[in-house]
Structure formats: structure tokens, C-alpha cells
Amino acid sequence: MSELPVGVLALQGDFELHEQALDRQGVGHVRVRRPGELEGVRSLIIPGGESTTMTRLIDKVGLRQPILDFAGAGKPILGTCAGLIMLATRIEEEEGLHGVRPLGLLDVVVRRNGYGTQVDSFVGDILDLDRGETAQGVFIRAPMILEVGDEVEVVATFMDKMVGVRQRSVTGLAYHPEVGTEYLSNT
Numbered sequence: 001m002s003e004l005p006v007g008v009l010a011l012q013g014d015f016e017l018h019e020q021a022l023d024r025q026g027v028g029h030v031r032v033r034r035p036g037e038l039e040g041v042r043s044l045i046i047p048g049g050e051s052t053t054m055t056r057l058i059d060k061v062g063l064r065q066p067i068l069d070f071a072g073a074g075k076p077i078l079g080t081c082a083g084l085i086m087l088a089t090r091i092e093e094e095e096g097l098h099g100v101r102p103l104g105l106l107d108v109v110v111r112r113n114g115y116g117t118q119v120d121s122f123v124g125d126i127l128d129l130d131r132g133e134t135a136q137g138v139f140i141r142a143p144m145i146l147e148v149g150d151e152v153e154v155v156a157t158f159m160d161k162m163v164g165v166r167q168r169s170v171t172g173l174a175y176h177p178e179v180g181t182e183y184l185s186n187t
């Protein structure tokens with residue numbers, strides 16, 4: 001039996017850029033927009049976008065519990081930028097002020113738009129600790145990871161700040177690995 005495709009949560013945000021990145025690597029993928037669609041995928045990508053809107057849509061289509069069950073079954077989840085915010089256990093600002101209700105799958109505290117308004121978007125040299133090499137990371141109104149729990153492993157840093165974290169099968173990246181550095185000059 002052939003391997004199941006990767007699921008890309010396609011409710012909002014830059015899911016098409018993730019699809020293009022998967023295409024470039026020859027990895028099969030399908031869009032996930034409804035709970036039942038999680039049964040047909042081996043892993044899930046939660047893209048960048050707007051975590052307030054993503055919260056609303058995840059709850060509207062009834063994907064919150066299915067995503068929690070998916071993670072509970074040990075299946076891999078990757079969240080980038082707003083996706084990382086959605087995976088966090090806590091957002092620094094008070095709940096209610098921002099309307100984001102994270103899934104709580106990664107024991108981290110994040111600050112939305114933590115890299116400031118002047119430098120909303122930039123390309124930074126990140127250290128990929130898994131591969132032991134540097135790479136360029138595109139940060140777009142990126143969240144800052146403020147605290148991590150004991151079970152969380154740091155997998156990428158940028159200027160000594162944590163920008164990639166993993167807890168068992170759940171990984172969150174503050175930057176966008178799915179877009180090339182040319183992305184910023186084109187926007």
C-alpha cells in the first residue's frame with residue numbers, strides 16, 4: 001500500500017505555498033478542511049496566516065478535537081508562524097483580548113508579532129540544529145517563543161532566540177520554510 005499523503009490545513013493562510021513546497025519535493029499532499037479528511041493523511045501542516053481567523057475556522061468546522069486526537073495518536077504535526085501560535089499552550093497576551101484559542105500541543109509561551117512592527121518581515125540566518133547547518137528563514141509578522149517546557153526540544157535558533165521547537169511529534173517554526181527569500185522582495 002502506498003503511503004498516505006501529507007495533509008495541509010487549508011482553512012486560511014498560506015497553505016498554497018506549502019503545497020508548492022511539497023510539490024517541489026515530490027511529496028503527495030491533500031487539503032484538510034473537514035474532520036473526516038484527517039483520516040486520510042499521515043501528517044498535518046498548519047500554515048502561516050492569521051491565528052485569530054484560524055481559531056475561528058478550526059472551531060467552526062469542528063477540527064479542534066480531531067486535531068488533538070491526531071496528535072494524541074502520535075501523528076506528526078508541523079505549524080509555521082500562525083501555525084506555531086495555534087500549537088502553543090499559551091499566548092502571552094490575555095485570552096479574550098486577541099481571540100486566539102491555541103490547541104495546546106506544544107508546551108511553549110509565544111508572543112504574537114513578537115519581532116516588532118518595524119521589522120514585521122525580514123530574512124534571518126537561522127541555525128538548523130537538526131541538520132547542524134545555517135539556512136535563511138523568512139519571518140513574516142512572526143511570533144516570538146518566550147518560554148519552553150522541559151519536554152520541548154529547540155530545533156532552530158536565530159540570533160540566540162528559539163525559532164524552532166519540537167515536542168515528540170509536534171514541531172513549530174516561527175519562520176516560513178515553505179517560502180523562498182525572494183518572497184519578501186516580491187510582496
Ligand code: GLN
Binds near residue numbers: 140141
Ligand atoms: N501575526 C500572525 C498571527 O498572529 C502570524 C503571521 C504569519 O503567520 N505570517 O497570527
